[in-house]
Amino acid sequence: xxxxxxxxxxxxxxxxxxxxxAKSFYGEVLGWTFGESSSEYGNYTQAYVDGKAVAAVVPxxxxxEGHSQWCLYFASPDAAAAAGRIRAHGGEVLMEPMQVxxxxxxxxxxxxSGAVFGIWQGGVHEGFEATAVPGAYCWAExxxxxxxxxxxxxxxxxxxxxxxxxxxxxxFRTFSLREQPVLGRMRMTDDFPPEVxxxxxxxxxxxxxxxxxxxxxxxxxxxxxxxxTSPFGRMAALTDPQGANFSVIDVTTTEGGMxxxxxx
Numbered sequence: 001x002x003x004x005x006x007x008x009x010x011x012x013x014x015x016x017x018x019x020x021x022a023k024s025f026y027g028e029v030l031g032w033t034f035g036e037s038s039s040e041y042g043n044y045t046q047a048y049v050d051g052k053a054v055a056a057v058v059p060x061x062x063x064x065e066g067h068s069q070w071c072l073y074f075a076s077p078d079a080a081a082a083a084g085r086i087r088a089h090g091g092e093v094l095m096e097p098m099q100v101x102x103x104x105x106x107x108x109x110x111x112x113s114g115a116v117f118g119i120w121q122g123g124v125h126e127g128f129e130a131t132a133v134p135g136a137y138c139w140a141e142x143x144x145x146x147x148x149x150x151x152x153x154x155x156x157x158x159x160x161x162x163x164x165x166x167x168x169x170x171x172f173r174t175f176s177l178r179e180q181p182v183l184g185r186m187r188m189t190d191d192f193p194p195e196v197x198x199x200x201x202x203x204x205x206x207x208x209x210x211x212x213x214x215x216x217x218x219x220x221x222x223x224x225x226x227x228x229t230s231p232f233g234r235m236a237a238l239t240d241p242q243g244a245n246f247s248v249i250d251v252t253t254t255e256g257g258m259x260x261x262x263x264x
Contacts, residue, residue, distance in 0.1 A: 003075075003077070003122075003126075004075040004122075004126070004127065005075070005159075005177045005178060006074075006075060006076050006077060006082075006158055006159065007074055007075065007076075007157070007158025007159060007160060007175075007177055007182065007183075008074065008075045008177060008182055009072050009073070009074055009075075009137070009140050009182060009183065010073055010074065010075040010120050010122070010126070010127030010128060011055075011056075011072075011073040011118070011120050011127040011128060012055045012056075012070055012071065012072050012073065012128075012137055012202050013044075013055060013056040013057065013058060013070070013071055013073075014055075014056075014057055014058075014068050014069060014070045014071060014244050015057075015058050015059065015060040015061075015068055015069075016057055016058075016059065016060075016068050016242050016244075017059065017060060017068070017242060018242060019037075019043065019045065019057060019058070019059045021241065021242065022057045022068075022240070022242060023045070023047075023057060024219075025216075025219050025220075025221070025240055025241060026047065026055075026057070026240075028215055028219060029212055029215045029216045029219065029221075029248075030047075030049075030134075030135040030204055030206065030212070030248075031049060031134065031135045032047040032048065032049060032054070032055070032135060033047070033048045033049075034046065034047055034048070034057075035047075035048065035053075040101075041100065041101070042058055042059065042061060043058060043059050044056055044058045045057050045058065049130055049133065049134070049135035049136050050130070050133075052129035052130040052136075053125075053128070053129045053130075054128060054129070054130055054131075054135060054136040054137060055137065067242070067243030067244070068240070068242040068243050068244040069116070069199060069243070069244050069245065070200070070202045070244055070245070070246055071108070071116060071117065071118050071200070072117055072118065072140050072200045072202055073106070073117070073118035073119060073120035073127070074117065074118070074119055074120065074158065075120055075121075075122065075126075075127065076119050076120070076121050077121060078121060079097035079105045079106070079107045079119045079120070079121040080097050082107065082119045082157070083096065083097055083107050083109070083119065085156065085157050086107075086109045086111075086119075086157065088156075089112075089152070089153050089156040089157060090112040090149070090153055091109050091110060091111050091112055091153055091157070092109060092110040093107065093108075093109050094108040094109055094110055094116065095107060095108035095109075097119070097121070100123075101123075102123050102124050103123050103124055103125040104120055104121050104122045104123035104124070104125050104126075105120075105121040105123070106118060106119065106120055106121075107119040111142070111144075111149070111150055111153050111154070111198075112146075112149040112150065112153050113144040113145065113146035113147070113149040113150040113153075113198045114144070114146075114197045114198035114199075115142050115143070115144060115150070115197075115198040115199050115200050116199070116200070117200055131205075132205055132251065133205060134205050134206055134207040135204065135205065135206070136204065136205055137202065137203070137204060137205075138203045138204060138205040138249055138251065139184070139203040139232075139249065140183055140184070140200055140201060140202050140203060141183070141184035141185060141186050141200070141201045141203075142154070142183065142184070142185045142186070142198070142199075142200055142201075143186050143188050143192075143198060143199055143200070143201050144185065144186075144187065144188060144198040145187070145188045145192075145198060146198070147171060147173070147185060147187050150185060150198070151173060151185060154175055154183070154185070155175070158175075158177075159177065160175040160176060160177060160182075160183075161175075161176045161177075161179070161263065162174070162175055162176075162263065162264050163176070163261040163262060163263050163264065164261060164262055164263075164264045165259045165260075165261045166259065166260045166261060166262060167259055170186065170187070171186070171187035172184060172185065172186050172187070173185045173264070174261065186201075199245060201237070201245060201246070201247055202246050202247070203235070203246070203247040203248065203249050204246060204247070204248055204249075205248075205249060205250070205251060206248045206249065206250055207250060207252075208250060209226070209227045209233075209234040209235060209236055209248055209249065209250040209253070210227055210234075212236075212248045213226070213227055213236045213238065213248065216238050216240070216248075217238075219241065220240075220241035221238045221239060221240050221241060222238065222239040223236060223237075223238055224236075224237040224238060224239055224245070225237035229253055229254065229255040229256075230254070230255065230256065231254055231255065231256045231257060231258045231259065232249070232251065232254065233249040233250050233251040233252070233253060233254055234249065234250045234253040234254075234255075235247055235248065235249040235250070236248055
């Protein structure tokens with residue numbers, strides 16, 4: 001596998017107090033199967049689609065209990081250098097770069113407007129083995145109330161080119177590597193309850209958005225938005241039964257033309 005350019009979303013995981021419940025939920029909604037839990041690494045459990053690693057679930061470590069959330073990791077050839085840039089540009093390093101056996105080196109951080117994310121310096125584990133197929137990671141957006149803090153930070157952390165979508169109804173930017181969009185940034189509106197902090201919203205691809213939403217809500221998820229059809233696909237935002245936000249998107253069902261944008 002070619003080395004991913006620095007700043008590419010490369011992995012996602014989440015802590016769940018009820019690990020078996022999470023496996024049952026995502027297995028049903030996204031078709032995931034699961035590997036053996038690794039007791040050496042805190043019962044870290046990888047999820048697979050057609051035998052390819054697409055994400056992981058893990059029980060919380062002592063003292064880290066709370067509502068669950070998905071964490072997106074960005075590829076870097078040097079996690080320590082990335083941690084230095086995070087600090088230099090107003091972010092907070094929550095967990096110093098830590099080597100995870102031969103798998104790679106991880107770091108956890110918070111960008112200045114509050115969204116938590118990870119850095120992954122791949123070793124034998126380079127990250128996603130499949131993307132943009134049903135059940136796999138497809139896209140992500142930083143949801144923030146303070147884009148004036150998040151935007152310059154992201155642009156300084158990684159070698160992104162940045163474009164602003166020309167739409168008076170939303171404040172949305174895309175961050176690209178080699179002219180390929182890899183991340184979005186959405187300004188949170190008053191539709192979001194004030195207690196919801198900035199976060200990274202992870203999208204998983206599905207074959208049928210409405211079917212995935214029906215399965216998820218039947219299993220106790222809360223539908224937050226959609227389903228709606230856009231130029232990018234038919235999508236919906238959900239909160240899983242343990243409080244983790246995520247979205248599903250069927251990229252084969254689209255409607256309307258792509259919005260215009262300007263480089264910023």
